[in-house]
Structures are given as structure tokens and as C-alpha cells.
Amino acid sequence: MKAIVQTKFGSPLDVLKLGEIDTPTPGKDEVLVKVHAASIHIGDYYTIAGLPYVMRPMFKAMRAKNDVPGMDVAGTVEAVGDDVTQVHPGDEVFGSHKGAFAEYACFPERSLVTKPANLTFEQASTLGVSALTALQGLRDQGEVQPGHKVLITGASGGVGTFAVQIAKAMGAEATGVCSTRNMEMVRSIGADHVIDYTHEDFTEGDRRYDFIFDNVGSRSLSDTRRALTATGRLLANGAQVGGWFGGLREPIAAFASSLFVPQQGRPFVSTANPEDLAALKELAEAGKLTPVLDRTFPLDQTPDAVAQVGEGHAQGKTIISLEKAN
Numbered sequence: 001m002k003a004i005v006q007t008k009f010g011s012p013l014d015v016l017k018l019g020e021i022d023t024p025t026p027g028k029d030e031v032l033v034k035v036h037a038a039s040i041h042i043g044d045y046y047t048i049a050g051l052p053y054v055m056r057p058m059f060k061a062m063r064a065k066n067d068v069p070g071m072d073v074a075g076t077v078e079a080v081g082d083d084v085t086q087v088h089p090g091d092e093v094f095g096s097h098k099g100a101f102a103e104y105a106c107f108p109e110r111s112l113v114t115k116p117a118n119l120t121f122e123q124a125s126t127l128g129v130s131a132l133t134a135l136q137g138l139r140d141q142g143e144v145q146p147g148h149k150v151l152i153t154g155a156s157g158g159v160g161t162f163a164v165q166i167a168k169a170m171g172a173e174a175t176g177v178c179s180t181r182n183m184e185m186v187r188s189i190g191a192d193h194v195i196d197y198t199h200e201d202f203t204e205g206d207r208r209y210d211f212i213f214d215n216v217g218s219r220s221l222s223d224t225r226r227a228l229t230a231t232g233r234l235l236a237n238g239a240q241v242g243g244w245f246g247g248l249r250e251p252i253a254a255f256a257s258s259l260f261v262p263q264q265g266r267p268f269v270s271t272a273n274p275e276d277l278a279a280l281k282e283l284a285e286a287g288k289l290t291p292v293l294d295r296t297f298p299l300d301q302t303p304d305a306v307a308q309v310g311e312g313h314a315q316g317k318t319i320i321s322l323e324k325a326n
């Protein structure tokens, strides 16, 4: 099969190569998916670039056996292992695991569910990491309730475009922070208020929020906390990643300081499970969650696509289409 292969860390343009490798064979609890679309999130860029450096041993250990990067897919089930019970050959599925940037991917059964009937493969391929992070961030970290005031920074990005929509579906009042060019888009996905960070600083206004879902980390912790209610919660989900430790300090600092104030801020890594993937499918089918798509690239242009996502100015989700000519 055709696949993108990565054997060392570095710029996606240097280390990602299109190759011809063996099609994987599913183990007992695994599903072989014919990939129709894969999506990219900024974490793919960090794991390919090997940033921050201190994480490299972990990134290497987490790499797919066949060295294929990428996590998010949507496609058709080609074959299943003996112990698989919930999906069957021919089913259209989506989910996230590892080894996505290829014609076929082998995923554990628990990391896939049936595709929402009303979404294309390209749209469905965006849900496994970014939408899941938005759901788990709002529900589990924010404990968001109807009527809560929620502020989402990076509202125009992969996680943010889902977080705005899911916050609204949960009955919250959603404020999105984005740049001027994205204001209309963030409004169009349901934000009640939009703050243009190039003109206004959300930490300096009078508004106070029950939950701040910070996907950027451009402001200091003490400034960001100022915009929370006395018992509000902060999810420091974004950070300036780079060097040896860049990207790790912010969530740790948010957690450490929350030991001394009533405003909570726990570290958080999203994890795929069938229940939450099914919850996303339900939201999509109810018309409450529509992925915002940025550009679509064919498989052989994956290095350019990952490099573009790595620049950090996404407008929704970037897609690799296996149906586009290579």
C-alpha cells in the first residue's frame, strides 16, 4: 500500500516520505480500515518534529509499528480480527489511533465507531482527536452546565471550532477569541460573542467566565485567571511548544497554582473511547456539530499539509484525502 513513512524527527518536509509498504494485518481485537480521509492536528506536527525535545523518547515509543504517522481516520472496514464484535466488513467508520496517513490503517476496535450518516468521510475524519478533546475538555475539565459562561481561545482552530459548537450544544454561553479574519466564521458556528485578539484583550475586560478553555496559552496564568469567576475553571490546553520543555510548563503551572486557589486547572490529555466517539456521532447527526474544513491535500502532499498545520494558523481542520489523485 502507499503510505507516508517517518523514521526520524525533523521538519515534515524533510522527514516524511511517500513509500510503498506492506498492508497491515489486523490482530484479534483489531480492524483493518481502508482509509478514505485522514485529518491532521497540531499534535501530529509536534510528534513528527519531535517537540519539545524531552518528549522524543515517548513519541518514538508511541509511533505506529510501521512508522506511519497520523491519528485521525474515516474509512470503510476491510477486515476484522477474530475477537471484534461491534464493527463488520463494509461498515463506514471513524476514529483515532495511530498509522492514519496511509491507504490502510489497523486500529483497535475500541478506537472506532460508525460514521455519522450525514457527514462525508472528510468531515468525519476530523472528529477523533480535536472534537473529542473539545468534548472531554468542556464536559470533564470544565464541568460545563447550561447557562455557564465559557471562553474559548483559539476558537478558529481544530479544537476551538468544535469547542464553540459543543459548548452551545451543552447550553452554555460561548465566547470565542480569534483573529479578525476568522470572526465571521466563529460567529457562524454559534459563538454568542467573538473577541478579536488583535484589538481586544480578554483578560482586561469586565467579563468573568465559569470556564476558560485556553487553546493558545498566549497570556500569563495570572492574567488568564483574572477573567475567571472566583470558582471558575481553567483548562490550559494550549502552549508555546518548542525547545526542551516548551509546552509542558503551562499545564503544570496551571495545576500547581490551582492547589492554592479555588479556581481549578488540572492537566489533561484526551483519550479515545467508543462512548465519547458515539456521543460525537450523535451530536453530528443532530445537526449540532459540523466540522469546519480548511484545505484538503492528496496523500503525497502530506508533508506540505503537516508543515502548514504546524504554522499554527489553522481555520478548522486540514484533511488528507485518499480519494484525491496522488
Ligand SMILES: NC(=O)c1ccc[n+]([C@@H]2O[C@H](COP(=O)([O-])OP(=O)(O)OC[C@H]3O[C@@H](n4cnc5c(N)ncnc54)[C@H](OP(=O)(O)O)[C@@H]3O)[C@@H](O)[C@H]2O)c1
Residues within 6 Å of the ligand: 041, 042, 043, 129, 130, 133, 153, 154, 155, 156, 157, 158, 159, 160, 177, 178, 179, 197, 215, 216, 218, 237, 238, 239, 268, 269, 270, 271, 309, 312, 313, 314, 315, 316
Ligand atoms: N490535551 C489534549 O489532549 C490536546 C489534544 C489536542 C490538542 N491539544 C492542544 O490544543 C491546542 C490547540 O490545538 P488545535 O489543534 O486547535 O490548534 P490549531 O488547529 O493550530 O488552532 C490554533 C488556532 O489558534 C488561533 N490563534 C493563534 N493565536 C491566537 C490568540 N492569541 N488568540 C486566539 N486564537 C489564536 C490560530 O489562528 P490565527 O493564528 O489565524 O489567529 C488557530 O486558528 C494545541 O496547543 C494542542 O497541542 C491538546
